[in-house]
Amino acid sequence: MDKLIDLLPLLGEAAWETLYIVAASLLFGGIAGLFIGLGLYVTRAGSILENRVAFTVINVLVNIFRPIPFIIFIAAIQPLARAVLGTGIGNGALIFAISIGAAFGISRIVEQNLLTVSPGVIEAARAAGAGPFRIIRTVLLPEALGPLILGYTFVLIVLVDMSAVGGYIGGGGIGNFAIQYGYRQFNPAVTWAAVLVVIVFVQLIQFFGNSLARKIMRR
Amino acid sequence: MSIVSMTDVVKSYPSSEKNGAPVVAIDGVTLQVEKGDVYGIIGYSGAGKSTLVRLVNGLEKATSGSIVVSGTEITSLRERSMRAVRGDIGMIFQQFNLFNSKTVARNVAYPLEVAGRSKTEVTARVAEMLAFVGLSDKAKNYPDQLSGGQKQRVGIARALATSPSLLLADEATSALDPETTSEVLALLDRVNRELGVTIILITHEMDVIRSLATKVAVMDGGRIVERGDVFDVFSQPENAASARFVSTVVQGIPSPVEVATLKARHEGRIVTFSFRDGNASQAQVFLDLAEAGIRFELVYGGINDIRGRAFGHLTLALTGEDAALDAALARIATHSEVTEVSR
Numbered sequence: 030m031d032k033l034i035d036l037l038p039l040l041g042e043a044a045w046e047t048l049y050i051v052a053a054s055l056l057f058g059g060i061a062g063l064f065i066g067l068g069l070y071v072t073r074a075g076s077i078l079e080n081r082v083a084f085t086v087i088n089v090l091v092n093i094f095r096p097i098p099f100i101i102f103i104a105a106i107q108p109l110a111r112a113v114l115g116t117g118i119g120n121g122a123l124i125f126a127i128s129i130g131a132a133f134g135i136s137r138i139v140e141q142n143l144l145t146v147s148p149g150v151i152e153a154a155r156a157a158g159a160g161p162f163r164i165i166r167t168v169l170l171p172e173a174l175g176p177l178i179l180g181y182t183f184v185l186i187v188l189v190d191m192s193a194v195g196g197y198i199g200g201g202g203i204g205n206f207a208i209q210y211g212y213r214q215f216n217p218a219v220t221w222a223a224v225l226v227v228i229v230f231v232q233l234i235q236f237f238g239n240s241l242a243r244k245i246m247r248r
Numbered sequence: 249m250s251i252v253s254m255t256d257v258v259k260s261y262p263s264s265e266k267n268g269a270p271v272v273a274i275d276g277v278t279l280q281v282e283k284g285d286v287y288g289i290i291g292y293s294g295a296g297k298s299t300l301v302r303l304v305n306g307l308e309k310a311t312s313g314s315i316v317v318s319g320t321e322i323t324s325l326r327e328r329s330m331r332a333v334r335g336d337i338g339m340i341f342q343q344f345n346l347f348n349s350k351t352v353a354r355n356v357a358y359p360l361e362v363a364g365r366s367k368t369e370v371t372a373r374v375a376e377m378l379a380f381v382g383l384s385d386k387a388k389n390y391p392d393q394l395s396g397g398q399k400q401r402v403g404i405a406r407a408l409a410t411s412p413s414l415l416l417a418d419e420a421t422s423a424l425d426p427e428t429t430s431e432v433l434a435l436l437d438r439v440n441r442e443l444g445v446t447i448i449l450i451t452h453e454m455d456v457i458r459s460l461a462t463k464v465a466v467m468d469g470g471r472i473v474e475r476g477d478v479f480d481v482f483s484q485p486e487n488a489a490s491a492r493f494v495s496t497v498v499q500g501i502p503s504p505v506e507v508a509t510l511k512a513r514h515e516g517r518i519v520t521f522s523f524r525d526g527n528a529s530q531a532q533v534f535l536d537l538a539e540a541g542i543r544f545e546l547v548y549g550g551i552n553d554i555r556g557r558a559f560g561h562l563t564l565a566l567t568g569e570d571a572a573l574d575a576a577l578a579r580i581a582t583h584s585e586v587t588e589v590s591r
Contacts, residue, residue, distance in 0.1 A: 245349075
């Protein structure tokens with residue numbers, strides 16, 4: 030317990046690091062996932078930019094990358110991280126790996142939520158003379174916003190989970206803290222302190238996500 | 249002048265099975281809609297009505313044939329040029345298809361924004377359209393705060409915002425209760441009369457055709473099986489499918505099942521007299537019966553009014569001497585249509 034009190038400043042630092050890694054991954058991976066998901070949605074049969082070849086290519090890519098366990102993916106993507114960032118280790122490489130790894134999963138969530146928009150509403154926009162890009166911007170995304178926020182809330186929690194293996198490539202964060210100071214030093218109290226921080230994060234994310242989505246969907 | 253002119257239009261979809269025959273939704277339709285018409289298209293689900301109306305604004309592409317809308321051949325248009333044509337065609341839907349994330353005012357503004365109108369122009373036109381449909385006080389509400397009838401009125405305001413000359417109504421009242429239906433039909437009637445908008449109206453409800461349409465086409469299996477003046481199709485349907493539709497709103501000659509019930513409840517011979525305005529007189533029929541000393545009782549049927557013209561089928565139970573009755577019926581048959589359904 031004394032040990033834990035000594036470690037509190039480090040725990041705080043690790044918590045901040047997790048927030049930073051998750052926020053950056055959400056930004057990059059979230060945007061990439063949004064575009065890939067939109068790509069899946071608009072190119073599927075009967076949609077506004079129906080294109081069988083494009084759909085098949087995106088669909089296969091997503092299916093290849095999505096199921097790779099993240100702890101393997103993080104190692105597999107390291108050469109690319111080195112090529113792009115100049116380093117394969119540390120928080121930068123971690124954010125890089127999470128962003129790419131998560132983008133494919135996020136794209137499926139985006140696709141699913143876009144599919145909840147009634148095709149009739151899209152048809153109404155087409156009948157009004159709107160083109161595909163205007164429809165995406167002014168109808169599709171606004172109509173799906175509530176479900177999308179819930180989807181991204183779910184994603185955010187998955188990102189917290191993914192970030193926990195950051196120590197594997199020399200990244201920081203709460204997961205690294207739990208393994209380094211809790212698990213490896215046989216100190217369950219430290220591990221559980223990290224667990225508590227994660228629980229608080231997840232609760233807060235879910236709470237804000239839910240209330241934001243409720244606010245959007247009630248109008 | 250025709251605002252919509254379709255010639256030999258075919259629309260088929262590739263089969264869902266491998267090497268299967270294509271599914272033909274529209275099988276060679278030729279149709280002329282004149283400016284100012286309220287053209288009703290009726291048919292059962294799957295008859296091809298919805299596809300037909302979507303060919304007019306290019307939401308579906310014809311497989312072959314020609315479609316000319318306001319002088320433009322649209323079958324050869326690319327999607328981008330088609331969008332400009334759609335600015336002159338409004339559309340309303342069974343499920344209203346309002347944008348739930350936008351207020352009523354922003355829904356109505358949408359086609360104007362697509363058309364690139366200025367902000368002041370959009371604001372003025374939205375106010376004008378909401379006043380026209382009687383929903384000025386709902387401008388800031390969201391669609392899920394409105395009733396079905398109000399939603400459809402917003403749909404109409406949105407469809408007419410850019411002052412199109414043609415309105416496509418796809419089962420516009422099918423999701424509404426009877427009272428709201430007549431409210432929306434009255435509004436569509438104003439749209440046609442006051443704004444001079446030509447309307448193509450898809451429905452499976454004969455009542456909608458009766459109260460609004462000037463012309464009607466009956467679709468069955470992707471073809472138009474009967475078309476013409478609403479009065480003619482209602483009073484003398486020639487096709488079996490049309491007759492089935494007409495029978496949903498007009499009590500015609502009773503069916504054998506109905507005759508059996510009538511027989512059980514009434515004495516005498518059951519005879520149906522059919523009237524169409526101008527060519528037969530009810531008064532003469534009743535006079536002939538009375539003069540022959542025949543007692544009669546009205547047991548089935550009625551008189552219908554379509555845009556000021558009347559027609560109907562009256563089924564009477566007749567009692568009297570058989571010979572006198574035969575003579576009377578023969579005399580009536582010289583000036584009216586007589587069908588003896590049971591004796």
